[in-house]
Amino acid sequence: MKILNLLSKITFLIAILCSFGLNLSAQTADEGKTLFNANCTACHAINDKVVGPALKDVHKRREEAWLLKWIKNSQALIKSGDATAVQLYKENNNVLMTSFETLSDNQIKSIVAYVKAESEAPAAAVVASVAPTAASSATQTNWESIINYLLLLIGILLIAIISLVFKILARIGDIQGKPVINWNSVNAILMILFLVIGMGAAFWEFYAHGKLTVFNQGPASEHGAEYDNMFMITFALTGVVFVITQVLLFWYGFKYKSDGKRKALFYPDNHKIEMWWTIVPAIVLTVLVIRGLITWNHMMYKKEDNARKIEIFAYQFGWNARYAGTDNKLGAHNFREVGKVNALGVDTNDVNSYDDIITNELHLEVNQPIDIAFRAKDVIHSALMPHFRVQMNVVPGLPTKFSFKPTLTTAEMRKKLGKPEFDYILLCNKICGSAHYRMKMLIVVDTKEEYQKWLNTQSVLVAGKVAPKAVAIK
Numbered sequence: 001m002k003i004l005n006l007l008s009k010i011t012f013l014i015a016i017l018c019s020f021g022l023n024l025s026a027q028t029a030d031e032g033k034t035l036f037n038a039n040c041t042a043c044h045a046i047n048d049k050v051v052g053p054a055l056k057d058v059h060k061r062r063e064e065a066w067l068l069k070w071i072k073n074s075q076a077l078i079k080s081g082d083a084t085a086v087q088l089y090k091e092n093n094n095v096l097m098t099s100f101e102t103l104s105d106n107q108i109k110s111i112v113a114y115v116k117a118e119s120e121a122p123a124a125a126v127v128a129s130v131a132p133t134a135a136s137s138a139t140q141t142n143w144e145s146i147i148n149y150l151l152l153l154i155g156i157l158l159i160a161i162i163s164l165v166f167k168i169l170a171r172i173g174d175i176q177g178k179p180v181i182n183w184n185s186v187n188a189i190l191m192i193l194f195l196v197i198g199m200g201a202a203f204w205e206f207y208a209h210g211k212l213t214v215f216n217q218g219p220a221s222e223h224g225a226e227y228d229n230m231f232m233i234t235f236a237l238t239g240v241v242f243v244i245t246q247v248l249l250f251w252y253g254f255k256y257k258s259d260g261k262r263k264a265l266f267y268p269d270n271h272k273i274e275m276w277w278t279i280v281p282a283i284v285l286t287v288l289v290i291r292g293l294i295t296w297n298h299m300m301y302k303k304e305d306n307a308r309k310i311e312i313f314a315y316q317f318g319w320n321a322r323y324a325g326t327d328n329k330l331g332a333h334n335f336r337e338v339g340k341v342n343a344l345g346v347d348t349n350d351v352n353s354y355d356d357i358i359t360n361e362l363h364l365e366v367n368q369p370i371d372i373a374f375r376a377k378d379v380i381h382s383a384l385m386p387h388f389r390v391q392m393n394v395v396p397g398l399p400t401k402f403s404f405k406p407t408l409t410t411a412e413m414r415k416k417l418g419k420p421e422f423d424y425i426l427l428c429n430k431i432c433g434s435a436h437y438r439m440k441m442l443i444v445v446d447t448k449e450e451y452q453k454w455l456n457t458q459s460v461l462v463a464g465k466v467a468p469k470a471v472a473i474k
């Protein structure tokens with residue numbers, strides 16, 4: 001009877017958990033709304049044309065499969081010659097839509113579900129129409145969450161059972177007058193196990209995944225070698241200290257476990273030992289810090305005469321690059337000019353801006369020094385270019401800059417790594433909002449010829465005018 005009772009309780013619990021799971025998945029269209037607001041509202045609205053067309057009823061005029069392809073990479077679809085895509089592109093004056101390769105199929109479906117709900121419902125009734133749309137596409141996620149809850153339940157039961165077993169053992173010990181388990185020995189052995197497994201796992205991790213890190217790929221910039229060297233010295237020193245201290249810590253914990261009889265020695269201080277463990281780290285740290293300062297000065301204050309000027313512009317959630325053009329002077333900018341057309345707020349009356357070029361990709365010429373000026377539109381971002389060992393905060397209203405020289409073209413790096421699909425990237429390294437994770441820009445390092453060829457295909461900011469005193473850069 002007791003078992004029946006228990007079973008009925010468990011069934012009841014599962015029923016509750018299932019309904020919980022349903023509730024969870026009813027949020028699909030909500031998720032779509034969040035994703036839409038984070039990624040699409042810069043260019044789209046449901047009922048109005050913004051940069052891109054109004055999306056009302058887009059689920060009626062396009063197939064789902066087409067929408068998936070389009071949203072992931074519209075530019076590829078246009079290039080493939082897809083008639084609908086090409087026509088759309090022409091109708092919208094050849095404006096390119098951003099690619100969203102990082103969005104999963106389910107995420108895109110949830111965006112489409114949201115657009116559908118918005119299209120069908122008069123503004124006020126949107127909430128009511130969201131739930132059924134979502135529930136129909138939700139059967140898949142349900143099972144997942146049910147299984148997760150069951151696993152959680154089993155875990156809790158296991159813990160309860162184990163603690164019961166220990167309680168019983170303690171009772172038996174009480175009755176026999178001597179404990180069944182000697183916890184001092186158990187803990188001592190656990191110390192050693194923890195040391196061996198923990199440190200073994202750490203070293204295995206270096207061995208197995210160390211080759212995936214950018215350090216293993218080697219730097220692709222001139223100052224990168226110096227940077228890596230400094231990193232490795234610091235890493236080796238702290239690594240040795242780490243191993244010694246951890247082994248001592250856990251070994252002593254094991255060796256001096258209490259046997260219930262021995263008394264601890266009272267040992268208040270030892271000036272000699274304290275002197276040494278203060279002086280040695282002080283010297284080591286001073287050397288590291290001074291070395292670091294020298295490296296920093298090398299990287300930050302080197303002068304390159306013919307450095308090319310590029311601006312990197314960050315916004316929620318994406319990047320632009322602005323090239324200074326033939327005069328190698330970036331036009332002035334003013335935040336008051338920022339708008340839908342002039343997204344970067346460039347002062348188009350400034351002669352220096354006429355030949356500026358704004359792009360969505362960062363192309364660099366190999367072995368050509370560049371001065372990068374960083375600018376943010378809204379909040380603090382951080383420009384991380386891991387392969388070049390460059391990271392600089394991008395702060396609204398506070399100009400930052402960094403100069404460096406790339407030393408390996410994309411093609412050379414692909415060959416070196418044996419990875420034909422390798423690409424350099426620029427990432428945002430400040431949690432700057434809900435779509436921070438997709439702030440990513442492609443970096444291409446070209447040869448001189450490739451670079452010129454690419455630059456020639458880009459259009460200048462104020463077409464028809466040429467900046468006076470144009471000087472070609474060598």
Ligand SMILES: [Cu+2]
Nearest residue numbers: 381428432439
């Ligand atoms: Cu950001």
